[in-house]
Amino acid sequence: MNGRLLRWLLPMAGGTALVGLWYALRHAFGIPAWLLPVPHEILEALGRERALIGAAAWQTTQSALLGFLSAAAGGLVCAILLASSRPVRLALYPYLLILQMTPVIVLAPFIVLWAGRGMGSIVIVTFIVSFFPVVVNTTHGMVSTDRGLVELFDVCNAGPLQRIFLLHLPFATPYYFAGLRIAATLAPIGAIFAEYVTGSIAGGTGGLGFLASVFNQRQMRAELLAVALTSCVLGFVFLAVIATVNRLLLRRWHASATPADA
Amino acid sequence: MTVPLDAHVVLRGVAKRFGDGPPVLAQVDFAVQLGSFVSLIGPSGCGKSTLLRMIAALSPATSGEILIDGRSPERGQPGVAFIFQEPTLLPWLPVQANIEVPLRIRRVARAERERRAAEMLRLVRLEHVRGHYPRELSGGMKMRVSVARALVQSPRLLLMDEPFGALDEMTRHHLNEELLEIREAERWTAFFVTHSVAEAVFLSDRILVMAARPGCIVADVPVPFAYPRGPELREQRDYHDLVDRVAQLLRAGEKGEGR
Numbered sequence: 130m131n132g133r134l135l136r137w138l139l140p141m142a143g144g145t146a147l148v149g150l151w152y153a154l155r156h157a158f159g160i161p162a163w164l165l166p167v168p169h170e171i172l173e174a175l176g177r178e179r180a181l182i183g184a185a186a187w188q189t190t191q192s193a194l195l196g197f198l199s200a201a202a203g204g205l206v207c208a209i210l211l212a213s214s215r216p217v218r219l220a221l222y223p224y225l226l227i228l229q230m231t232p233v234i235v236l237a238p239f240i241v242l243w244a245g246r247g248m249g250s251i252v253i254v255t256f257i258v259s260f261f262p263v264v265v266n267t268t269h270g271m272v273s274t275d276r277g278l279v280e281l282f283d284v285c286n287a288g289p290l291q292r293i294f295l296l297h298l299p300f301a302t303p304y305y306f307a308g309l310r311i312a313a314t315l316a317p318i319g320a321i322f323a324e325y326v327t328g329s330i331a332g333g334t335g336g337l338g339f340l341a342s343v344f345n346q347r348q349m350r351a352e353l354l355a356v357a358l359t360s361c362v363l364g365f366v367f368l369a370v371i372a373t374v375n376r377l378l379l380r381r382w383h384a385s386a387t388p389a390d391a
Numbered sequence: 392m393t394v395p396l397d398a399h400v401v402l403r404g405v406a407k408r409f410g411d412g413p414p415v416l417a418q419v420d421f422a423v424q425l426g427s428f429v430s431l432i433g434p435s436g437c438g439k440s441t442l443l444r445m446i447a448a449l450s451p452a453t454s455g456e457i458l459i460d461g462r463s464p465e466r467g468q469p470g471v472a473f474i475f476q477e478p479t480l481l482p483w484l485p486v487q488a489n490i491e492v493p494l495r496i497r498r499v500a501r502a503e504r505e506r507r508a509a510e511m512l513r514l515v516r517l518e519h520v521r522g523h524y525p526r527e528l529s530g531g532m533k534m535r536v537s538v539a540r541a542l543v544q545s546p547r548l549l550l551m552d553e554p555f556g557a558l559d560e561m562t563r564h565h566l567n568e569e570l571l572e573i574r575e576a577e578r579w580t581a582f583f584v585t586h587s588v589a590e591a592v593f594l595s596d597r598i599l600v601m602a603a604r605p606g607c608i609v610a611d612v613p614v615p616f617a618y619p620r621g622p623e624l625r626e627q628r629d630y631h632d633l634v635d636r637v638a639q640l641l642r643a644g645e646k647g648e649g650r
Contacts, residue, residue: 277479284447285496286467295495299483381524382482 166351171358174351185340186359189320192248192336196255197316197367201309203256204263208301209293211264212271229261233319237326251323251336258319259312263305270304271297303383306375313367321360337363398422399580400446400548405455407441407606415441417605419455423597425547428574428581430591430598432637434645438606439584443550446582447473459548469497472546474554478533480525480540487512487521490540497544511539514573531562535569542573549579556586567593568622575619588638592630593620598637602644609644612637 148168154160155167162170175182211218233254244250274297282296324338337356344353379386400423407416416438423429431439444450446457448464457464459471472493480489490508499507512518515535525533534554541549555563567590574581585591591598592614600610614633616624624630 275479277475277477278481280449280475281473281479281492282496283449283466284471284473285493286465287496291496295492296481299481302483379483382526 163348163350166354170351171354174349175355175358178352178355181340182337182355182359185335185337185356186363189317189324189336189338189360190363192251192324193255193316193320193363193367195248195252196320197259197312199252199256200259200263200312200316204260204308204312205267205305207260207264208267208271208305209298211268212297212301213289213293218268218272225261225264228257233258233322234326237323241327246327250327251320254323254326255316255319258322259315262311262315263308266308266311267301267305270301274300303375303379303385306371306379306385309371310368310375313371314364317360317363317367399425399427399460400582401456401458402442402446403456403458405442405445405452405457407438407445407450407453414453414605417607419606419608421599421608421611423580423582425580426578427597428583428595430583430585430595431601432585432588432591432598432641433601433606434603434641435586436606437601437603439601440552441606443473443552443582443584446548447471447550449473467496470545470547472541472544472549474537474541474549474551476553476556478525478530478537480533480536482525485522485524486517486528486536489525489536490543493540493544507543507545508539511543514542514576515539515569530558531566534558534566538566538570538573542577545577546579549581551581551583553584553586555590563587563590564622564625570594571618571620588634588641589625592634592637593624600637600640600644602647610637610640612640 151165152167155165166174211221236257237250237254240253241250244253271293278296278300279292282292287295320336321338321341324336325342326338337360341353341356344350344356376386402419402421405416405419406414408414415436419442431442433439441450445452446459446464448466448468459468464471481492484492487505487508490511491504494504494507509518509521512521515538517532517535517539520528520532525536528536537554555566558566571594581595583591583594596614596618598610598612598614599608600612601607602609612633616627616630
């Protein structure tokens with residue numbers, strides 16, 4: 130009871146302190162509103178522009194969701210391939226790293242050239258950004274399957290497909306979800322980034338990212354932070370959905386989803 | 392070596408080394424009758440687990456010959472089941488589904504799987520936890536699930552690698568008694584690796600005492616007590632005398648006597 134109360138009270142206390150500091154900075158140093166908008170100004174801006182921001186958020190949600198789902202599916206398939214064969218893993222892993230290390234801002238113009246300036250490009254960028262943690266975590270889970278369990282399958286002379294579907298994939302499920310959690314926080318950021326970039330390359334196609342570039346050009350700082358607030362909320366919603374699915378699927382067998390940790 | 396005609400498992404001149412290292416097992420010869428309960432006992436590093444793994448075809452012999460029913464062992468051959476040191480249950484499956492795993496791997500039809508798993512749950516008295524997950528069970532219960540998972544394959548040869556080594560003594564005694572009870576109903580040949588002399592004497596009709604560096608068999612001790620055996624055996628004078636004698640042989644083997 131006491132612990133549960135603290136779990137609510139402490140974040141609220143932390144938030145209050147930070148917001149207090151925010152206002153204090155603004156007033157103590159006489160910073161003007163255009164340089165540092167304070168929370169109530171951001172909320173007012175959000176209220177003023179709610180139609181615009183709401184429509185943009187919906188569009189971003191769609192792109193982020195498509196990018197996330199394709200990363201969740203593609204990452205799983207890729208992890209199965211990487212984990213099933215050591216030669217494949219050795220041959221492809223370095224290039225997976227290179228893909229991850231190349232700044233997306235360099236890739237984005239090419240993607241826009243190839244896929245056009247519509248939602249397609251935005252989904253592809255989102256996919257690239259959120260794909261990596263899914264692949265890496267899931268592959269790691271599959272190859273680190275408990276030795277004792279592998280021996281059981283050895284004794285029974287299980288085939289390669291049986292090993293993947295009865296043993297390695299279920300074992301890697303918690304790792305898959307760890308990857309999905311990271312991907313869920315990256316997907317909305319990736320989509321917004323892609324909207325911002327394609328907006329500046331090829332003209333606006335909407336979404337929170339494009340809206341951010343518009344507000345930025347018009348120097349509407351409170352509105353800009355209202356967009357930031359909206360994208361945070363979007364990220365939290367993504368994360369909450371994944372955490373819930375994780376808990377429902379794993380609660381009876383894995384420590385990551387047991388009540389003590391939830 | 393003369394091999395009896397009804398021998399179930401035969402080892403002839405079996406040796407094992409890993410890579411260029413010193414031999415783990417030097418020269419192992421023995422034959423085991425069908426239905427026999429053989430314990431392998433010896434200090435760590437004497438190769439008793441390695442021996443078991445070679446019989447299960449998990450690891451090849453460097454030289455010599457292993458025969459089960461007159462044929463070389465193969466991985467996953469029907470009639471051979473293995474019980475590991477750890478329960479090695481799949482944590483994402485409930486108890487009954489865990490017991491069904493070897494049957495799923497062998498593509499046994501679902502109805503048949505469920506029928507046999509239910510039978511095993513009765514046998515190891517775990518019907519009340521059939522839907523529980525492994526993390527919800529005690530160490531002794533997990534090991535009983537592991538035993539059930541081996542027996543569900545209707546083995547003729549049961550290979551056990553210190554299955555009860557991690558359990559407390561009370562639980563271990565209970566499981567030893569249960570194992571013998573089960574054996575009254577179904578006669579498999581058993582190889583049982585253990586560190587405990589008392590456990591070996593209680594369970595087996597024959598004890599192979601091993602020594603290390605390199606691993607070899609230094610004594611082949613018959614256990615004369617008739618089955619069925621119950622906990623009262625542990626209170627008998629003859630039992631304690633035999634435990635003392637095997638312990639002595641074990642110590643002598645470690646000092647390198649009798650080679």
